[in-house]
Amino acid sequence: MAIPRLAFENISKVFPGVKALSDVSFDVAPGETHALLGENGAGKSTLLRILSGVFRASEGEVKVDGTAHQFRNPESARQAGIAMIHQELQQVPHLTVAQNMFLGHSLTRLGGIIIDRREQERRAAEALAMIDPSIDPSVPIRTLKVAQRQVVEIARALLDKATIIAMDEPTSSLTPSEFDRLVEIIERLAASGVSIIYVSHKMDEVFRVCQRATVMRDGKVVGVGVDLKATAPEDVIAMMVGRELLAEEHHSHITDAISVEIRNLTTHRIRDVSFDLHKGEVLSVAGLVGSGRTELLRAICGADRVTSGTVKVDGTMLTLSNPRAAIAAGIGLLPEERKREGIIPGRSVTSNMALPSMARFSRVGIINHRKLKRTAEDLMKRVNLRPFQLDRQIKLFSGGNQQKAIIARWLAAGSRILLFDEPTRGIDVGAKSEIYHLIEELAREGHSVIVVSSELPEVMRVSDRVLVMRDGRIVTELGRGQFSEETIVSHAVGTPDSRVGAA
Template sequence: MTQPIVEMKGISKSFVGNKVLNNVDFEVLPGEVHALLGENGAGKSTLMKILTGIHSRDEGEIYVKGEAVEFNNPKESEKAGIAVIHQELNIIPYLTVMENMFLGRELKYGKTGVTNTKKMKQLTKEYLQQLGIDLDPLALAGNLSVGQQQMVEIAKAISVNAEMIVMDEPTAALTDREIERLFEVVDRLREQEVGIVYISHRMEEIYRICDRVSILRDGEYIGTRDTKTVEYEEIIQMLVGRELGTLYPERDAEIGEVKMKVEGLTSDAFHDINFDLREGEILGVAGLMGAGRSEIMQSLFGYRAIESGSISIEGKPVNIKKPTDAIDAGIGFVTEDRKEQGLVLSMSVKENLSLPNLKGVSHQTVLSEKSEKELVDDLVKRLNVKMAGQNQEVRMLSGGNQQKVVIGKWLGINPKILILDEPTRGVDVGAKKEIYHIMNELTKQGVSIVMISSELPEVLGMSDRILVIHEGRIGAELKREDATQEKIMYAATGGE
């Protein structure tokens, strides 16, 4: 039997008396892409931090190529051939590709202390070429796309002779083309016998690229399956510990009159956008990344200026120049990047939920603590936010619960229209179902929803109608009953 590159046995870990890992086993074989799955808070990150020396383990053993190891910091695990590509990339934008590649381990001319730039440039080019990537080693890293930055991180891992690479949500911010390139690179690494731990919530990627899948639930190891034979339903049941039932709720909201009408909307990023949004409707917006989907919706919310066109809500023209104009018109906007744009991570759950609602919980200019508490109690209950208390910092919540807080911020203003940009990105399947249920309930109350999503099953499962954006224009409008993944992709890539 092939000896694992890494083998973790009986790993347990507690923080302040709270057991976050209990007797967990995990292994990675040479040339294997091994998915590590679990709902937010299941213990995936803690397990990888123990492997790479960020956290110490309370119990258990770790073996690298059959030898017992004890890593005290990431430098030691890196020397043993283990590298991590974090979701938030460790690229320094004002340094070059080459400088990022050799940061902290610069090559010198003998004992002179003079940096050997020529050699580092040559090696950087070689490492990138091993991945099939053509990048200028002297290019400024901050000018690269996220996908290119990720390739630099992978090349850096190869440069330290990594035998195993951990990839944490590697496709979260990539375009479709960059995802394909990443998969090509993963296949190259597999051929070179590099083992990969692949952490992702996107099941289609797990089936596409991974050989095996191991599942954690509530800090415990549930099991390992071969992706070629395991059914999707079995993985879901292992993840959540119960039958999840149908992921997408039955759409039974009554669709009413036109709530919002957009005519001839044009800017530098999109052209001549025309569509209606009806009461109680979920309007899905699909298209490739970079097609202009988010930019159109940002204009409706006053984030982005428009050159021409008009917007009317309930038959009345509205002039939206800034987000406060949109809020006054009854529009809420859940942004794509919850950590950068949707939340103030250092503030509490209560403060985040009440931020857009300060007028409603204040008497004249004085905040009413009683009104604020009532508002937050109501939102937390409606959204089933799992937390230690209202004063807990929102950064301490799981991804799914953070997303509920972002949505809850806007529910407090009782919106007529709610724009959701990638509403379930980076959240586990259980939280996804809860968010879909929230969306369904809102439409029953007459709220109109625009949902941008890159996940085609989500677009098909939740939308009453679908707009497909191609290069800043509406490429197709599809009814729910007529839409298929093939039709959406055909329109998204420029087909009629």
């Protein structure tokens, strides 16, 4: 038999009080794109950290082309031909794109005295040209959108000419066209003999990109070498979650009552946006990255300065000079970059929940801890926080459970208008189903919800209506009977057919 490009043999990993991995074994062939699947907490990220030299296995070994390795650090893994694209972006904001791509192994000249920035930018531009040539390698990376920074991470892996590339949620912020380019790159890499481990919660991606899959649950392998050409997606999901998911049909709770009226709203990124949001409605905003979707939510919640236009909530005109004014009006935002803008990582779940509403739990500056604990317990039960450890630092929870805690935050604050920006980015299929049902439950209770999502199946699953944005404007409105991926995309990109009847 041919020697596998990569083999995990009886890998176990024990942390104090927790066995994160138990006897994990599988292999990846040269030129194979192999899916590593499982819910958050299944052990995928721990296994990839062992592969990339961040952790050392408690037992077992990793073999590359038949040679056993115990990687001491990420650099030793890189030297063995392993590149890692992390779910959480590993970038230094104030450095340029090229400097980030060569972080840890800068190119130098004059005997290593001077960093050769020109050569770094030239090579970075070559790698970026394979994915997105519009990205300038000389600009600070903090100036890029999330999707563009994700592209930089992928290009950084291509620079190392690795024989094994592990991609942990590489497309969490990519548009469909950007994903199509990534598929082409993956196919070229595979044809050249590069092996790819592909971690994603998006089943359509997995079945398009990968040949086989290893499925994990609770730190163990529950399915190895699964032939994705001969296996149905629902069977793979059943292996992942070990239970039936809640039904996914849409139930509308929209009413005639208008909760939010937006007229001619304009900021530095959106222009002349007008629409109504009804009580009990789930309204989605679709469009390409850069179309103004996120900026629209930021304007409504007072995070971006409004230059003209009006926002009314329940008939009352708002002056959205800052987020505090929006919170007082009952508006809550679940931001796109959850880790950076949505949580204080080192604080507990309870503390994060109470951030905008601490006045409710205090009197003359003294916190009523009993009331705070009781409210946290009630709300975290409602959103099904797992594990149910309210004093635990929120950074130790999975992305899906962090998102549940942020939802609970706005329920604690009494928010009636909820703005969800990419609510399931980086979240596993089980938690994603729970988030959908929480959104529906909120609508049934009379909350008004706006959802921004790059996943068109998600948009069509949760929405009563869809607004499509392009170049900072709303170009059309689609009722539920008009939904299709093709229709939404055609309006988002501005094809000739989409302009007929556009709003």
